[in-house]
Amino acid sequence: MAASKSELDLDVVGFGNALVDVLSHQEDDFINQIGSTKGAMNLVDAERSAELYDLIEERVTVSGGSAANTVIGVKSFGGSCGYVGRVATDDLGDVFSSDMTQLGIEHTTPRAPTDDPTGRCIVFITPDGERTLNTFLGASNGLTPADVDLELIARAKLLFLEGYLWDPPEAKAAMRYAASAISDGAQVALTLSDQFCVERHRPSFLDLIDDHVDVLFANHHEVMSLFEVDRIELALDLIQERVDLAAITMGADGSVLITPDGRTSIGADPVARVVDKTGAGDLYASGVLYGLARGYDLERCGQLGSIAAEEVIRHIGPRPETSLRQLAGKLV
Numbered sequence: 001m002a003a004s005k006s007e008l009d010l011d012v013v014g015f016g017n018a019l020v021d022v023l024s025h026q027e028d029d030f031i032n033q034i035g036s037t038k039g040a041m042n043l044v045d046a047e048r049s050a051e052l053y054d055l056i057e058e059r060v061t062v063s064g065g066s067a068a069n070t071v072i073g074v075k076s077f078g079g080s081c082g083y084v085g086r087v088a089t090d091d092l093g094d095v096f097s098s099d100m101t102q103l104g105i106e107h108t109t110p111r112a113p114t115d116d117p118t119g120r121c122i123v124f125i126t127p128d129g130e131r132t133l134n135t136f137l138g139a140s141n142g143l144t145p146a147d148v149d150l151e152l153i154a155r156a157k158l159l160f161l162e163g164y165l166w167d168p169p170e171a172k173a174a175m176r177y178a179a180s181a182i183s184d185g186a187q188v189a190l191t192l193s194d195q196f197c198v199e200r201h202r203p204s205f206l207d208l209i210d211d212h213v214d215v216l217f218a219n220h221h222e223v224m225s226l227f228e229v230d231r232i233e234l235a236l237d238l239i240q241e242r243v244d245l246a247a248i249t250m251g252a253d254g255s256v257l258i259t260p261d262g263r264t265s266i267g268a269d270p271v272a273r274v275v276d277k278t279g280a281g282d283l284y285a286s287g288v289l290y291g292l293a294r295g296y297d298l299e300r301c302g303q304l305g306s307i308a309a310e311e312v313i314r315h316i317g318p319r320p321e322t323s324l325r326q327l328a329g330k331l332v
């Protein structure tokens with residue numbers, strides 16, 4: 001659908017699994033006992049999700065979902081945003097929806113019926129700040145092309161797709177459908193989301209990248225897995241030829257922004273105590289996307305990414321607690 005650039009009134013439209021997060025602190029032994037892969041996104045069914053929920057005593061429940069966290073970060077920088085993601089007509093769906101409305105994010109995706117419950121992600125945070133996800137996708141997984149609001153997509157400067165949603169065939173079709181419907185002058189960004197997700201979908205991710213993706217977000221494990229190489233340098237060389245911009249994060253070592261013309265390294269300020277890494281990658285993406293939507297240079301985009309990621313790892317939960325616009329000061 002073509003729209004002129006002046007009609008692109010949304011900086012970023014996010015597209016992903018709409019989830020509510022249940023966060024709890026646990027020791028490493030606990031992760032071993034339940035058999036989850038530490039630091040990864042482990043998919044679980046409804047029954048297993050309920051079992052894990054019953055194992056934990058103290059928990060915090062907050063709205064999450066990777067791309068949803070990212071658009072909320074963009075909003076916190078002062079941007080305008082929309083979101084495509086499916087929740088159910090149930091209590092958790094109400095929580096998610098009212099959070100989006102309160103934050104001023106346009107979320108028009110039709111709700112699933114009650115017997116297809118809202119997805120939830122049980123997050124175990126270990127003493128090193130690492131997060132281990134156990135995700136029951138629920139209603140989020142049932143997104144189809146018919147759920148995509150093409151008018152919302154056509155208003156986006158950047159459409160941000162979440163790799164986590166690349167499992168169900170209908171959702172894949174929905175993401176491709178949305179990517180084909182962006183307006184002239186708009187761009188498609190993709191996050192690879194998770195190393196194991198890349199292992200499951202390597203060839204089709206590469207096809208998606210070649211067909212639609214202008215901006216790619218990944219951490220160093222994910223980009224190495226994409227090209228099946230064991231040295232980050234090799235992966236960076238390969239991604240450089242593939243997209244207009246690749247933003248590759250490397251935890252405490254910061255990130256690198258790569259274009260066909262060159263590379264810009266971005267440092268990460270040392271964070272004395274990483275409380276909870278949940279959302280680091282999501283919020284990093286929010287800073288870069290906000291900067292791109294504003295037409296800032298790459299160094300400034302990367303710095304905004306670092307500021308947002310550093311904010312979110314200092315506290316529990318995947319969404320910023322302090323205004324990112326204020327934290328960014330003169331950078332925005």
Ligand SMILES: Nc1ncnc2c1ncn2[C@@H]1O[C@H](COP(=O)(O)OP(=O)(O)OP(=O)(O)O)[C@@H](O)[C@H]1O
Nearest residue numbers: 219249250251252254255268271279280281306309
């Ligand atoms: N220990 C740290 N100290 C400072 N900054 C950090 C630290 N860890 C992460 N960051 C910041 O967060 C950004 C993204 O982190 P990382 O590479 O861990 O993403 P990720 O693996 O996608 O994270 P997650 O999936 O857990 O959200 C980094 O580029 C950096 O700016």
Ligand SMILES: [Mg+2]
Nearest residue numbers: 193219281282
């Ligand atoms: Mg990540």
